[in-house]
Amino acid sequence: MLTTRRRVVATAVALVGSLLLASCGDSDSGGSDGKTLKLWHYEGPDSAMGVAWKEAIKEFEAKHPGVKVKFEEKGFEQIQKTAPMVLNSNDAPDIMEYNKGNATAGALSKQGLLTDLTAEATQRGWDKKITGGVRTISQYDTNGVMGSGKWYGVPNYAEYTMVFYNKDLFKKYGIAEPTTPDELTAAMDKFVAKGITPLANAGAEYMAQQYLYQLALSKADRSWVDSYELYKGKTDFHDAAWTYGAETFADWVKKGYISKKSTGTKAEDAGVSFIQGKSPILFSGSWWYGRFQTENKFAWGTFLWPGSNLTLGSGGNLWVVPKNAKNKDLAYDFIDITMSKKIQNLLGNNGGVPVAADPAAITDPQSKSLIANFNTLSGKDGLAFYPDWPVAGFYDVLVSETQKLITGSEKPDAYLSALQKAYDKGVPKT
Known part of the structure; x- marks a missing residue:
């Protein structure tokens, strides 16, 4: 989620296995002179992801002469509320960070607003690097429910x-x-x-x-x-x-x-x-x-x-490619670079939880501790995802109802009844 936040669960074995996997080579989009890759994300510049992705942009431009990355920093709430409208227009970015889960990425996939990444995930080896509970949030079925179906997003870090x-x-x-x-x-x-x-x-x-x-x-x-x-x-x-x-x-x-x-x-x-x-x-x-x-x-x-x-906890937020993106091949190349060992190692040494880094390359003591605690948690099947994920619109319900608990204007029993009503209304009918 956010500077945020935010199926099967990743196990320690799966995480360690994914850390040991080698990065596949970054593809080179020759002949792309004059093109622009329009990129949106909401991570702070000093966050692990912000640092790693800034380096990924440099590497992308070096590998793609003549192509410029137009990065626009957006707020988590801004993207959360406007994504369906923006992605249904001609103003959609080529690649965007988006919140994972049924109510967000799942809802967009069900609406036909995201590109199916299944073929790219297989061809570029992302499906080998992303496993367990981290992979759960990458795939969505025809009802927009995570855990199976087509790949609509790629997380290159985990979080808890x-x-x-x-x-x-x-x-x-x-x-x-x-x-x-x-x-x-x-x-x-x-x-x-x-x-x-x-x-x-x-x-x-x-x-x-x-x-x-x-x-x-x-x-x-x-x-x-x-x-x-x-x-x-x-x-x-x-x-x-x-x-x-x-x-x-x-x-x-x-x-x-x-x-x-x-x-x-x-x-x-x-x-x-x-x-x-x-x-x-x-x-x-x-x-x-x-x-x-x-x-x-x-x-x-x-x-x-x-x-x-x-x-x-879960896999991190997703790289998604909007259905209306104008430069999808460039977007796939950028995702590939963020999955490379160089960027994964950088993410790990700056306080992130990488999914495809070389464990020996993580030298920062606090970062080692962060990853070790994640291994402990995932090893006991402890990732429980996030409360706003199950149904569309539930995030706003949780915010407003929890505010009432804080002010004391609503008692716990009434609070839980309000959640039940919103949840039951949103659960897919089978």
Whole structure:
């Protein structure tokens, strides 16, 4: 997802196997003088993806004399809301980063707005590099449901959520790194007692709903996730897991762990709050990792959510080629370059989770730790995707309903009923 955020699950073996695979050669589009590759993505310039893709643009232009890349940085929300309209016009880019999942890439594929990449994935070897849960989000069936069917997107990184914490603030107040749920709540109680709101939050975007989903995941299992995300069973929003998530989230607001004023806060604001040392804890994704490496001026660390075998995560956002793209062959070549060892290694050493890097080439200690934690998580089948994925329009429902929990204008039971209604309305009828 985003600076964002955001089927079978990737296993550690699959990830390591994909890391060891050699890159296929980048094709050269000779005779393309005067052409322009129109590229959209929403990753920050200091993020691992931003750094890697900037280098990919340089390499692309070097390999394609006479071709210029016209890069336009877009916001996650901007693309999320306008993609169907833009892609149905003559203003569509040649290649674009887009959110993965049934409600986003799946919906666009069902509407016929994306190019079928199956032949390219086979010919260029992407299907050998992208496996397991990372591959799940690449393929969509005729109903736009992920996990099977044609290739409509290519993720060249993986992602997962974790707890980022300010070691200096924890040390200042004599708080140890939490390893259990009880220790986490005890740590937050200590910060509240010192007048500090412990959790950075963004109620206006994805972050708040991801806190709540993680709380639910701590009481869930794989079959629960598959029922919710893949329709392999009935989803009951008043079950034990969802009820725990909603009630605990509301309780955390009351206890001061989450600010009641965070309803209008965006993810960028929450991230900056952590960077500036104002918030001791941020629960969010690996997409922040590279930026925190660059901008944090304090000692910091990460740990997986305590007491849970599941957390939010998947393959990263997708490179998609719009149906109306004017230079599709150039778009395929650019994707190929982002899958090369050179770019994958660069991504890995800048705080990303690459899918086709050489493990020996990842030398940065924090990056090694990031990838090791991902291997731990994927090794226990722990990637649970994201709460907004199952049905079209669910992201906006989750944002608005979770804001009501934060303000206290809606009780957990009513919140869960609202989610049930929107979810049931959107699930494909079979």
